[in-house]
Amino acid sequence: MKHLKLLVYGDVNLNIMDGSSVWLAELLRLLASDPRVELDFLHKAPDQGGPLNEQVRAIPGINRIEKHPRPMKPEQVVEAIRSLDAEHRYDRVFVRGNIAMGKELIKLLPGRLAYYTLEPFQRLGELTGQEKAEIGEMLSRTAFAVVQSERMRTSYSREFGIPEEHLYILPPLIPPILKNPGFRNRLNSLCYTGKFSEEWGTPGLVDTFKRLKELLPYAKLNIAGNKFHGDLGGRKNDIETFFANDESVNWVGVVSRQESIQLSRNSDIGFALRSNLIDNDDSQELSTKLFEYMSAGKPVILRATKVHRALMGEDYPLFAETPEQAAEKCAKALTDVALYSQAARMSYDAYKRFAKTVNHGGIVERLLQGQKTTILFAGHDLKFLTDTINAYQEDDNFQVLIDQWQGHTKHDETESLAKLEQADIIFCEWGLGNIRWYSHHKKAGQRLVVRIHLQENSQPQYLKEADREKIDRYIFIAPYRYEEFVEMHDLPRERAKLVFNTVHVEKFNLPKHPEAQYTLGFVGIVPWRKRFDKALELFDKLWHKDHRYTLRVKGKLPEDFPWMKTNPNFREELALYDGLYKKIKQAPWCNNVFFDGHGNDMPKWYRKIGYIVSTSDFEGSHQAVAEGMASGAIPLMLPWAGAETVYPKEFVFSDVEEMVGFVMEKELEVDNTSYAYEHFYHEAIVRQLRTQCEMMV
Incomplete structure (x- = not known):
C-alpha cells in the first residue's frame, strides 16, 4: 500500500484561536485519518495548552515536534524544516506560510514542497511585475500549490503564469451542517469568533454593536477568541476593555472548535464584515468562520464582494459596507421575522450548495501523486485478465503483484498476507474463496474489486460469506449474469458494473x-x-x-x-x-x-x-x-x-x-x-x- 512520509507546518500559533489555527487543527485531523500517512507536525510555538492543542494531542498517529521554546521566526522555521528533512527524508512537506518563507523553502525542497499561501491575494494590487514573476517561479517549482477555490486557481494561473493543473483546490475545512435549524431570532445576539485585528474588522464589530445597542438596547454580543493583532487602529486597549467589561458582551476567550461552532449556533447573526483590504472584488478567500455561521442556519453580515455575491446570491439582504449599515441591517433582521427567516434560509441554502462541491479526501491522493500505485491480482485462473494485467505492467505509475491461487480456496496465506500489505488496489478474479479471504483481510485505504463469471452461480457460498461492506466494486461480464447475481445476493446496484471480456x-x-x-x-x-x-x-x-x-x-x-x-x-x-x-x-x-x-x-x-x-x-x-x-x-x-x-x-x-x-x-x-x-x-x-x-x- 502507498505510504506517505509527511511533514506539516503551518505558520500559525495553536495557542491562539483564530480561523487559521482552527484550519490547521482540522487539516491535521484530516491527514492523520488516512492510514497511508505517517505524519510529523512541526509546531510554530511550544504547546501551552488550550483547546486547539488539546484537539491536536487527541488525534492518533501524529508525531508532534517542538524545536524552540518561543514562537519560531521565519529563518528558524526554515532551519527546523531543513534539519528534520535531512534526518527523515520526507516524501512531501506541506507548509502554509508567506511568500518569503516559500522562496527559502523551495531551495531546500524543489518538487517535494506542497505550499499554501494567501499572501499573493492579499497583496495582489501592490505586486510589481517582477514580484509576480518570482512568485510564479517559486510556486511552479513546488510539488503543487494549494488554493481555496476555483476562482482563486484561475486567478493564480492568470496572474502568476502557473498551469491550473499545478494548483490544487483545498476548500475551507467546513463544519458539519446543522439539521433542521429554526430560522428564527431567539436571543437578539450577534456573534464573532476568530482573531482580533483591524483587517478582520474588529473595530467595525465594536462600532456596529454599539450602534446596534442604541437601536436595540437588549441586543447581546457573543465573542470567542484571544488573539489580538497590532494596535487595532490605536484602539486595542479600549476594545479589550469593552469586551471584558460591557455587560452586554459575552467574551468566552479561547475555546475548542466544537465550542466555537456551538457558540455560533446559540447566537442569531454572525458577524463577518472584514475590512475592504481583505474582502474586496479582487479577493477570493472565503472565511472558515463564515461557514460556521452559515452551517447553523444563521444569517451573516458581510461585504457584497464578487465571491460573497456568488456564494449568497445577489439579492441577499444582509450585505453591508459600513458599521452603520451593519447595525441598521442587524436591527431590522432581529425585529422583522420574515426578513430574518429569509436571510437565514438563504445563508443555510448557500452553505448546502457549497458543501456539495467540497471534497477534502483528495488532498492525500494529491500528496501521494508520483508514488506508484500497487495493484494486486488474486485468483486461481487469470487468463481472462491478461490484457488488463499487461496494461498495468506497462504503466510506470503502477506496480503489479500476482497472488496465484491453486484452487478455489487453496493458497499460500503467508504470501497473500505479505502482498496484501503492499496493495492499494486488490482485484479478485472470480468471486470464490479469494474474495471471501480478501474481504475479511482488507485494510483501511485499500480498494477491493471482484469480477464474477459463472462458477460463482453454482458455488454462491463464497460471496455469501464475504464481508460485502468491504467490496467496493462487483464487475460482471454479461448483462444476464449481472441481473442474476444482483438478485441472488441482493447486491447494491451502485457498486455493480457490467464490463465485457476483452478480445484483441x-x-x-x-x-x-x-x-x-x-x-x-x-x-x-x-x-x-x-x-x-x-x-x-x-x-x-x-x-x-x-x-x-x-x-x-x-x-x-x-x-x-x-x-x-x-x-x-x-x-x-x-x-x-x-x-x-x-x-x-x-x-x-x-x-x-x-x-x-x-x-x-x-x-x-x-x-x-x-x-x-x-x-x-x-x-x-x-x-x-x-x-x-x-x-x-x-x-x-x-x-x-x-x-x-x-x-x-x-x-x-x-x-x-x-x-x-x-x-x-x-x-x-x-x-x-x-x-x-x-x-x-x-x-x-x-x-x-x-x-x-x-x-x-
Whole structure:
C-alpha cells in the first residue's frame, strides 16, 4: 500500500484561536485519518495548552515536534524544516506560510514542497511585475500549490503564469451542517469568533454593536477568541476593555472548535464584515468562520464582494459596507421575522450548495501523486485478465503483484498476507474463496474489486460469506449474469458494473482460408455442459446435405485432465465422451472431424473457421463466440440463458434444426468484426476495467 512520509507546518500559533489555527487543527485531523500517512507536525510555538492543542494531542498517529521554546521566526522555521528533512527524508512537506518563507523553502525542497499561501491575494494590487514573476517561479517549482477555490486557481494561473493543473483546490475545512435549524431570532445576539485585528474588522464589530445597542438596547454580543493583532487602529486597549467589561458582551476567550461552532449556533447573526483590504472584488478567500455561521442556519453580515455575491446570491439582504449599515441591517433582521427567516434560509441554502462541491479526501491522493500505485491480482485462473494485467505492467505509475491461487480456496496465506500489505488496489478474479479471504483481510485505504463469471452461480457460498461492506466494486461480464447475481445476493446496484471480456480484435481479424465457408469451429468440449454432442448433431445434419462441411475442435480433451480419470464422480461423464468418440469413428463423416488440440494459436486457427458453434447448456459469456466474431466467423448459438444479451439475437437459435436451416439458406458473410470492435475491443474494455479499479468510492 502507498505510504506517505509527511511533514506539516503551518505558520500559525495553536495557542491562539483564530480561523487559521482552527484550519490547521482540522487539516491535521484530516491527514492523520488516512492510514497511508505517517505524519510529523512541526509546531510554530511550544504547546501551552488550550483547546486547539488539546484537539491536536487527541488525534492518533501524529508525531508532534517542538524545536524552540518561543514562537519560531521565519529563518528558524526554515532551519527546523531543513534539519528534520535531512534526518527523515520526507516524501512531501506541506507548509502554509508567506511568500518569503516559500522562496527559502523551495531551495531546500524543489518538487517535494506542497505550499499554501494567501499572501499573493492579499497583496495582489501592490505586486510589481517582477514580484509576480518570482512568485510564479517559486510556486511552479513546488510539488503543487494549494488554493481555496476555483476562482482563486484561475486567478493564480492568470496572474502568476502557473498551469491550473499545478494548483490544487483545498476548500475551507467546513463544519458539519446543522439539521433542521429554526430560522428564527431567539436571543437578539450577534456573534464573532476568530482573531482580533483591524483587517478582520474588529473595530467595525465594536462600532456596529454599539450602534446596534442604541437601536436595540437588549441586543447581546457573543465573542470567542484571544488573539489580538497590532494596535487595532490605536484602539486595542479600549476594545479589550469593552469586551471584558460591557455587560452586554459575552467574551468566552479561547475555546475548542466544537465550542466555537456551538457558540455560533446559540447566537442569531454572525458577524463577518472584514475590512475592504481583505474582502474586496479582487479577493477570493472565503472565511472558515463564515461557514460556521452559515452551517447553523444563521444569517451573516458581510461585504457584497464578487465571491460573497456568488456564494449568497445577489439579492441577499444582509450585505453591508459600513458599521452603520451593519447595525441598521442587524436591527431590522432581529425585529422583522420574515426578513430574518429569509436571510437565514438563504445563508443555510448557500452553505448546502457549497458543501456539495467540497471534497477534502483528495488532498492525500494529491500528496501521494508520483508514488506508484500497487495493484494486486488474486485468483486461481487469470487468463481472462491478461490484457488488463499487461496494461498495468506497462504503466510506470503502477506496480503489479500476482497472488496465484491453486484452487478455489487453496493458497499460500503467508504470501497473500505479505502482498496484501503492499496493495492499494486488490482485484479478485472470480468471486470464490479469494474474495471471501480478501474481504475479511482488507485494510483501511485499500480498494477491493471482484469480477464474477459463472462458477460463482453454482458455488454462491463464497460471496455469501464475504464481508460485502468491504467490496467496493462487483464487475460482471454479461448483462444476464449481472441481473442474476444482483438478485441472488441482493447486491447494491451502485457498486455493480457490467464490463465485457476483452478480445484483441485486430489479431483475429485475418483473411479466411477458402475452406472456412464450410467449416464449423468448436472450442472446449469439457465439461459436458458444453454439449459437444449437439455440435456433432448439427455437423451430422449439415454434412448429409453437403459433404464439404467439416468440424474442427480446439482445446483439451477429457483424457487430458487427470482429475477426470481419478475422480469417481466423473466416470459417468467420461463414459458419455467415450460414446461420442465411438460415434465419430463409426460415422461416414469421421474424416471430416479434426481435433486440433490445445494451444495459443487461436487467431491462426480461426482463419479456418466460418461458423463458431456454442451449444452449451449455460455460459457466462462464452469467450469463444466473441473471438470467433472478431475473426469474422458467424456464431451459431443455442439459447443458453443470456446469450442474446451479449451477442446479436439473429445468431441465437431455438434448436439444431433452425441452425441448419440458417446455414443452408444464408451465404457466408465474413463481416462480424464491427460488432466485436464495438463490444469487446481490448483497449476499450481495459479502460473500463481500469476506471472501476482506480476510481474513488
